[in-house]
Amino acid sequence: MSASKPQQRDEVRIKHSLNKNEKAFVARRRNTVLQCLQKFNIHCSQDKVPNIALLGSGGGQRAMVGLLGSLVQLDKAGLLDCILYLSGVSGSTWCMASLYKEPDWSTKLETVKDKIIKRLSGEGVNWKDAFAKLRKYYYGKDFFSLTDVWAAMFVTSFVKEIDEGTLTDEWKKHSKDPFPIYTVIDKHCKQSEEGDPWFEINPYEAGYSLTGAFVDASNFGSQFHKGSKKTHQNVLDMLYLQAVCSSALADGEEIWKWIKGPNSQSIEEYYQVLMDLVDMNLAVLEGTSTTDISALDQSIKTTLNDISGGEGQPLCKAFCLGASADLKADKQYMTQYTIDVCNQFVKLKLDFWPFDQIDSWRKNHRTSNLPYSPERVAELVDVAGKNISNNKEKLLEQIRAAAEAK
Known part of the structure; x- marks a missing residue:
């Protein structure tokens, strides 16, 4: 029998x-886990x-802070050293991305925690930097999508940062932390209820664990055909990874249908407003002609008016790019225009929200709310911690049972 072909x-x-x-990493990590278990008798x-x-x-920022x-x-x-793997989806991956930016974070977690909380309590990313990043995605990728x-x-x-590091590069700084697995819900498999809905990304590979199909992590985003790479895409950064792991994107159409109700407009109209808004911001950064901007402006206003049944709030005055020959003024105007559109977007969504007591719902379910205040972040870290401390003995009981079962 001939030897198998090297991968x-x-x-x-x-x-x-x-x-x-x-x-190989798991074999080394088992030594750490074993030593930790022995401390609890x-x-x-090792095997x-x-x-x-x-x-x-x-669960958005709630999941991020709760995991922390x-x-x-x-x-x-x-x-902590009992953990072999650390995995998450959506908001939890935001926490993981923040942790694995720090070399061997598990050896200095209190310091890393303070650093993360300080960032979450700060002002965050400004509109200029966010749109500059969007522009970089737009011109640097073969396939620009809603995920960007x-x-x-x-x-x-x-998360209040633009993390342009890569998973493969950051992993080189770690030797004492659990092995990270970022998970993504495959939208098509989930909605069709066929195939493997869970896609995993780790420092070495990305693929479907149930199917058993993987590519090298450096090739995640590239196109493959019949098992071989055909079109290369540069390694995706950690900001994009956190976005693609967001489970809300896998349920996009269902979420919109649920929010809007059976008699509302199609999801394509909402998507069109968003993409027109992106094009307008990119046009301002590029200095595109006034005619192009005006067409996008009119498209947004017409679509929002149709969706609201003519009851939407007016946006700011007609856009006139370059009228003052002041690029700074154009950018300031575009920022206000974007805020107005987003506020209109939020209002339209809330008008269709299927709850009678929206204020009560907001108070008890803050997954989709705006970023938490510093006080809210500190409170949630404390509450999540108590869930562990109050159940420490139960956790040890389950770990002991698992060890004995092997």
């Missing part, structure tokens, strides 16, 4: 097994160390 970086790996680099051989994973849920608070308390309880808009305009408003 190439530009090929799809079809196999239900760990990548060799992940396997949980004894087993019987249970695979302990911490899974973070989705849980990890901090696990560290204080001496349980989501990254530059939405994710930045919550």
Whole structure:
């Protein structure tokens, strides 16, 4: 029997097994987990160390801050080194991205926590930088999509930074942390209820674990055909990764239908307003002609008027790019115009919201609210931590049972 062909970086790996680099890391990490278990009188051989994973849920900034608070308390309880894998989806990946920016974050978590909270409590990314990032996506990628808009305009408003690092480069700084797995919901598989809806991205590979199909992490975003790479795409940065992991995008149409109700306009009209707004901002940055801007301006106003049934609030005065020969003034105007459109967008959404007591709902469910205040962040970190401290013995009981079962 001939030897199997070595796996190439530009090929799809079809196999239900760990990548060799992940396997080597896991073997080393097991030593750390074993030593941690022994401190709690949980004894087993190295080959019987249970695979302990911490899974973070989705839920926007609430999930981000909640995961951070849980990890901090696990560290204080001496349980953090029990974790072999750290995985999350949507908001939890925002926390993971912040953690793995810091080399060996688990050895200095209190300091890293303070740094993250300080950033979340700050002013955040300004409109100019956000649109500049959007422009970079627009001109630097073969396929520009709503995910790019989501990254530059939405994710930045919550994580309050533009992280242009890459997962593969950042992982080189880590030797003492759990192995990270970022998860993505495959929109088409989820909605069709066929195939594998979960797509994972780790420092070495990206692919479908149930299907057993993976590509090298440096090729995530490139196009493949019949198992081989055909079109290369530069490595996607961490900001885009946090956007693509957002589970809301996988349920986009269902979310809009639920919010708007059965008699509302189609999702395409909302999408068109958003894309016209993106084009307007890009045009201002590029200095495109007034005619192009006016056409986009009219398209936005007409569509918003149609969606609202003629009851929408008027936007700011007609746009006239270059009339003052002052690019700074044009950008300031575009910022206000964008805010007006977004406010109109929010109002239209809330008018269709299927709850009678919207104020009560907002108070108790803050997943989609604006970024939390510093006080709210601190409170949530504390509450999440108590969930761990109050259940430490139950966690140890389950870990002990898992070790004995192996």
